[in-house]
Amino acid sequence: MEFRRKDLLGIEDLEAGEISLILDTAASLKEISTRPIKKVPTLRGRTVVTLFYEPSTRTRMSFEIAAKRLSADTLNLTVAASSAIKGETLEDTAHNLEAMQPDLLVIRHPASGAPHFLAKRLKCGVINAGDGLHEHPTQALLDLLTVREAKGRLDDLKVAIIGDIAHSRVARSNIHAFIKMGSRVTVAGPATMLPPYLESLGVKVTNSLDEAVAEADVIMMLRLQLERMGQMFLSTLREYSTYFGLNTRHLALAKEDVIIMHPGPLNRGVEISPEVADGPHSVILEQVTNGVAVRMAVLLLLIGGEKG
Amino acid sequence: MSLLIQGGLVVDPGQDLEEPRDLLIEEGKIVALEPPGQIPPEGRRVISAQGLVVAPGLMDMHVHLREPGEEYKETIATGARAAVQGGFTAVVAMPNTRPVNDTAAITRFILDQAKAAGLARVYPVGAVSVGSQGQTLSEYGDLKAAGAVALSDDGHPVRHALLMRRALEYARTFDLPIISHCEDLDLRADGVMHEGRISLRLGLQGIPAAAEEVMVFRDIDLARLTGGRLHIAHVSTAGSVEIIRRAKAGGLKITAETAPHYFSLTDEAVLGFDTNAKVNPPLRTAADVAAIKAGLADGTLDAIACDHAPHSTLEKEVEFAAAAFGLIGLETSLGLSLKLVHDGVLTLSQLIARMSTHPARILGLPGGTLTPGSPADITIIDPNHTWQVDVSRFASKSRNCPFQGWPLKGRAMMSIMGGEVVWAGGEV
Numbered sequence: 001m002e003f004r005r006k007d008l009l010g011i012e013d014l015e016a017g018e019i020s021l022i023l024d025t026a027a028s029l030k031e032i033s034t035r036p037i038k039k040v041p042t043l044r045g046r047t048v049v050t051l052f053y054e055p056s057t058r059t060r061m062s063f064e065i066a067a068k069r070l071s072a073d074t075l076n077l078t079v080a081a082s083s084a085i086k087g088e089t090l091e092d093t094a095h096n097l098e099a100m101q102p103d104l105l106v107i108r109h110p111a112s113g114a115p116h117f118l119a120k121r122l123k124c125g126v127i128n129a130g131d132g133l134h135e136h137p138t139q140a141l142l143d144l145l146t147v148r149e150a151k152g153r154l155d156d157l158k159v160a161i162i163g164d165i166a167h168s169r170v171a172r173s174n175i176h177a178f179i180k181m182g183s184r185v186t187v188a189g190p191a192t193m194l195p196p197y198l199e200s201l202g203v204k205v206t207n208s209l210d211e212a213v214a215e216a217d218v219i220m221m222l223r224l225q226l227e228r229m230g231q232m233f234l235s236t237l238r239e240y241s242t243y244f245g246l247n248t249r250h251l252a253l254a255k256e257d258v259i260i261m262h263p264g265p266l267n268r269g270v271e272i273s274p275e276v277a278d279g280p281h282s283v284i285l286e287q288v289t290n291g292v293a294v295r296m297a298v299l300l301l302l303i304g305g306e307k308g
Numbered sequence: 309m310s311l312l313i314q315g316g317l318v319v320d321p322g323q324d325l326e327e328p329r330d331l332l333i334e335e336g337k338i339v340a341l342e343p344p345g346q347i348p349p350e351g352r353r354v355i356s357a358q359g360l361v362v363a364p365g366l367m368d369m370h371v372h373l374r375e376p377g378e379e380y381k382e383t384i385a386t387g388a389r390a391a392v393q394g395g396f397t398a399v400v401a402m403p404n405t406r407p408v409n410d411t412a413a414i415t416r417f418i419l420d421q422a423k424a425a426g427l428a429r430v431y432p433v434g435a436v437s438v439g440s441q442g443q444t445l446s447e448y449g450d451l452k453a454a455g456a457v458a459l460s461d462d463g464h465p466v467r468h469a470l471l472m473r474r475a476l477e478y479a480r481t482f483d484l485p486i487i488s489h490c491e492d493l494d495l496r497a498d499g500v501m502h503e504g505r506i507s508l509r510l511g512l513q514g515i516p517a518a519a520e521e522v523m524v525f526r527d528i529d530l531a532r533l534t535g536g537r538l539h540i541a542h543v544s545t546a547g548s549v550e551i552i553r554r555a556k557a558g559g560l561k562i563t564a565e566t567a568p569h570y571f572s573l574t575d576e577a578v579l580g581f582d583t584n585a586k587v588n589p590p591l592r593t594a595a596d597v598a599a600i601k602a603g604l605a606d607g608t609l610d611a612i613a614c615d616h617a618p619h620s621t622l623e624k625e626v627e628f629a630a631a632a633f634g635l636i637g638l639e640t641s642l643g644l645s646l647k648l649v650h651d652g653v654l655t656l657s658q659l660i661a662r663m664s665t666h667p668a669r670i671l672g673l674p675g676g677t678l679t680p681g682s683p684a685d686i687t688i689i690d691p692n693h694t695w696q697v698d699v700s701r702f703a704s705k706s707r708n709c710p711f712q713g714w715p716l717k718g719r720a721m722m723s724i725m726g727g728e729v730v731w732a733g734g735e736v
Contacts, residue, residue, distance in 0.1 A: 012509065090627060111627035113513040113581030133631065134511025172511055195514070200505045 005128040007046035007119040010135035011176040015162040019180060023145050033292055046303055047102040050076045051093070052129070053109045058288065059129050059139075059219055060137040060266060064107050066295035075102070093160070094118045101305050107131075112169075122307070123138035125302045133167050139263055140173035142294040144181065146287050147218055150259045155182030158255075161203075162244060163194040163222030163271055170263045171222055174202050188245060190210035192233040209244055216254040220261040221246050222270045237270055247273040252280060259283045309353050310334040311727060315344060316357025316688065319683040320364055321661035321679035331362060337728040341680055355729075357688050360721060361515060363660045365397030365677050365685030369637060369667040370462075370487070370541055370565060372400070373430070375421060376414065377406025382618040382705045387638070388427035389703035390616070394638040394729040395720025397685040398429040398675060400613075400667070402607035403440065404463040408522050410435035410446040412454035419455050427730045428723075429685070431457040431673065433487060436475045440464040445475060448482045457671045459486035462541060467493055469526060476536025485537040485563075485670065490523035490548070491589065500629050502575040502590040510578065512628060515590050517545040524548045528555045531562055539670055540564040543613050544589040546599030555607040558594050563670045565605075565611040568637060568644035569710070571600045577710055581628045584710040587617070589631035610666045612659075614641040618706030628690065643716030646691055650717055684727040691718040 003021055011019070032040055044063045048067040052060055052264060059078065079093070088096075089108070097105060104125045107115050111134030119126040130136040148154050156291045165171045165187050178185050181201045186204040187194065188211070198205045206212050212220055224240065234240055251258060260272075260282045268274050309334040318341065319331035332340035340347055373387035382390075384401075391399045401418060403409035409418065422430035432531045434451035438444050440461045447457060459479050466488070479486050480482045488579045503514020524540055529550065531538035543549060543566045552564050569587060574594050577585035587592060603609040617634025624631050644688045645663060648654045654662070664687075668676025674721050675685045697714045699707045723731040 023337040089625075091625060109627070113628045116581050117627055132511050133513070169511060172509075194515075196503065197505045197508050200508065253498050 005302065007115070008302060009115050009119060009126065009128045009136055010296055011050070011137045011140050011173045012135065019141070019144065019177065021258060022141055022294065022297050022301060023148060025301060026145050026293040029296045030290070030293040032296070033289070038069050038272060039071055040069065041071045042300060043067070043070040043303060046072040047066070047100070047301060048072045048074050048104045048106060049097050049102040050074065050106040050129070051097065052078045054130070055107055057132070058063055058168040059108065062288070062291040063129065063190065063295050065154060066292050069292070070296055070299060072103070072299065079167070090114060090117065092106040092135045094122055098122050098124055099102070100181060104299060113238070114168070127302065129194065130169055132169065134169050136169040138174050138291070138295055138298060139170050141298070142287055142291040143174055143220070143261060144177055145290045145294055146283050148287070150283060151217060154178070156161055157217040159183050159185045159218040159220065160216040161187045161222065162209060162212060162246065163189050164228060165189055165198065166193045166195040166220070167225060167228065168222050174196045174220060175203055179203070183250070186212045190234070190240070207252060208237045208244070209250065210253060213250045214253045216258055218259055219246065219254060220259065223263060223265065224267055224271050226267070241270050245271055247275050248279070249276050251276065259285060263287070311657065312347055312349055312352040312354045313357050313362055313686065313688070314354055315350065315686040316360050316362035318371050318678060319657050319660050320678040321657045321665045322364065323403040323679055326578065326657050327387065329337045329362070330676065331686070332725045336684055338678055338680050338682050338684050341678055353508050355722070359690070361689040361691055362677050362678070362689045364688055365665045365725065366395045366642065366663045366687045367398040367400070367402040367675060368396045368613050368672070368677070369591065369611055369671060370567070371399045371401055371616040372634070373401045373405065374407060374618055376417060380705070381620050384421040385427070386429060386703060386705045387424035387616070388425045388430060391428040392725065393602070393703045394588050394640070394722040395565050395642045395687045395689065395723055395731070396428055396638060397671070397723050397730070398431065399638070399670065400433060400457065402458065402460060402462040403435040408435045408440045409433070410438050410440070410451040412447070415431060415454040415456050416450055427724060431455070431671065433458045433460045433462070435459065436466055436486060437471060441596050442467050442471060445478055448478055448484060452482045452484055454471065456484070457673060458485045458487050458539070460489065460541070461488040462487065465489045465491045465493060465523065472527060473530050473534055476538065478531055478532040480534065480536045485539045487539045487541050488523070488527045489541050490520050490527060492519045495519040495522065496700045500583050500586060502592050504575055504593055506575040506578055508551040510581065512578070512632065517547055517592065517596070520545050520549060520589050521547040524551050528552070528560065528562060532560055539561045541591055542567050542570070542613070543600065543603070543609060544570045544592050544596065546596045549603035551565070551598045551605070551610055553603065556608060563610045564608065565613045566600050566604065566609045567613060567615045568641050569598055569635060571604070572644045573710060577627060582710065583624045583626070583628055583631035584635055584708050586628060586633055587632050587635050592673065601648065602647065604662060605653055609704040610662065610670060613646050613667065614661045615636060618704055619708045620706060624708050634708065636702070638715065639702050639704065640688070640697055640709065643695070643719050644711070646718030648714070649691065684724060686724040687720050688722040689718065690721050693717070693719050693721070695719055
């Protein structure tokens with residue numbers, strides 16, 4: 001199978017075969033990062049621009065390391081949202097970057113659809129590194145790779161995603177991803193954070209953390225964005241943690257070999273207890289390692305795909 | 309010279325007429341309406357309307373002409389040109405210009421500009437509150453004396469229930485209707501499209517139907533309390549239709565309008581993040597579309613008004629959340645609305661009532677009928693003319709139209725205002 005796309009904008013657009021191809025490619029590239037000299041010449045002479053309109057350390061670094069391990073040149077531009085408002089438009093910024101002839105543009109933006117907006121207007125490929133509440137496809141791909149390594153498969157798993165589904169692009173991308181690969185997804189959280197019509201995505205919806213994690217193969221905790229406190233979504237952090245924080249008691253309800261995931265950064269003691277985050281079921285750091293491999297795969301396939 | 313319109317099918321809901329008639333116009337007024345062949349053509353300019361529909365001039369009771377203040381989007385002249393090209397001989401201009409039309413001087417300015425353009429009649433709407441800030445009542449008496457035909461804080465809905473109560477009462481003093489843009493801004497919050505399956509998938513903040521319905525309910529209750537004249541603008545949800553239907557069944561004298569996009573599009577039009585489908589209230593679901601059609605058919609919704617809202621690429625060629633709400637409609641409204649007739653939702657006469665007779669009646673304006681003695685505002689329509697929407701041919705300055713490329717059946721062939729042919733297209 002060949003990967004014939006100019007852009008990677010979301011998981012919803014991908015077919016299961018394309019997802020498997022990315023994961024297989026990532027798995028084969030992963031070994032590079034274990035070598036003493038962690039670099040191959042595959043993308044030598046290629047240029048990858050990262051354009052971040054939201055603060056991010058791990059995603060931006062992960063893309064940068066991925067590009068460097070493939071010998072691509074990288075250029076990182078972080079735009080404070082405030083200066084973007086008074087400064088040039090997204091379209092102008094993108095055209096200016098494109099005039100420097102990069103091969104790929106990696107964008108994170110607080111507006112859902114911003115990468116799609118650019119993809120329509122630019123000749124170079126666009127990778128969505130998180131758009132608003134919409135999608136974060138490389139996060140879902142690295143999560144899939146992590147689960148596949150741990151479980152040996154991606155179908156017929158029970159996956160629980162817990163927390164603020166309404167505001168989570170990680171949740172949306174993962175819901176599409178796990179369902180496409182043949183697993184079942186249950187989401188749980190307070191009703192303020194579960195948007196209406198969630199069932200239409202093919203998931204089971206519950207307000208009970210116990211119910212969601214029962215017999216789960218995978219538990220994915222979402223980061224609670226603390227600014228939601230002031231926006232009437234929550235009463236207190238204490239209460240949130242009481243009803244929706246994952247602790248060792250919940251592990252007993254899940255499958256014995258359950259894995260615990262979190263996209264980071266953690267709010268220790270809020271959505272996840274330190275015992276669970278650091279315990280034997282946690283694969284949180286494997287997720288970070290796999291992030292580099294998955295992003296290497298995506299860069300390679302998109303640039304390769306362009307040539308084909 | 310007098311003008312004779314010959315051979316057309318005259319559809320005038322005001323006098324319950326749908327018969328072949330010839331129409332004689334002198335000095336800007338309709339002077340005779342007779343069975344075919346009875347008015348001698350000699351010495352008169354004759355317009356053949358053979359095979360066409362002759363209707364009272366269409367009136368769009370909800371448009372934004374952007375002048376004064378945002379002339380780069382539209383001017384009164386370009387908006388009036390778009391109106392007559394779409395078959396509208398009169399438009400009702402909302403007050404959210406810059407500055408807001410909250411004083412007699414601005415109302416007079418709008419009327420002067422409209423007169424200079426000499427195309428469609430433009431009826432200004434004054435602001436409910438000073439600057440549409442929702443704080444203090446503007447000068448309704450002076451606004452009316454200058455020519456305002458209604459009051460509205462369209463685009464800046466009245467948040468404060470007591471102010472709305474006082475506005476309905478004070479407007480009653482001067483016999484002016486209040487046109488309410490029903491939207492609870494707190495409930496809308498950061499919403500940019502209808503809250504539903506599509507907003508969930510796109511990760512766009514939703515505007516629930518309830519954000520409209522709670523305000524429809526509030527304003528209807530306040531109309532009941534005050535005896536004020538309430539007209540509800542751009543109804544978009546099944547729930548609103550039902551609330552209005554019940555209020556009318558209870559004998560309350562309120563009126564309501566919807567727009568062509570609310571019976572032509574659903575929230576799926578937003579897929580792909582198309583900012584031309586970003587409008588407020590937002591495009592809703594198929595069930596809402598069905599309810600809007602039913603509301604038009606049974607008379608719950610009295611009027612079709614397009615909420616023509618021109619925006620330039622500066623406001624629309626941006627990220628979806630940053631884009632302005634609104635779409636242009638004057639040049640597609642009739643074609644989209646005629647689909648209701650072709651699909652059997654409305655009779656032709658019912659459609660003309662909702663696009664001409666009722667708006668005139670709601671606002672107490674001349675026109676909306678072809679009775680001898682009325683102003684000679686006339687739209688000649690070919691209901692079967694098929695054409696394709698091409699925004700590059702629009703008279704409007706703006707291009708924010710989600711119907712680009714749509715095939716439509718039916719359009720205006722001629723618009724006559726005050727006895728003058730202000731637009732003629734096709735083979736009339």
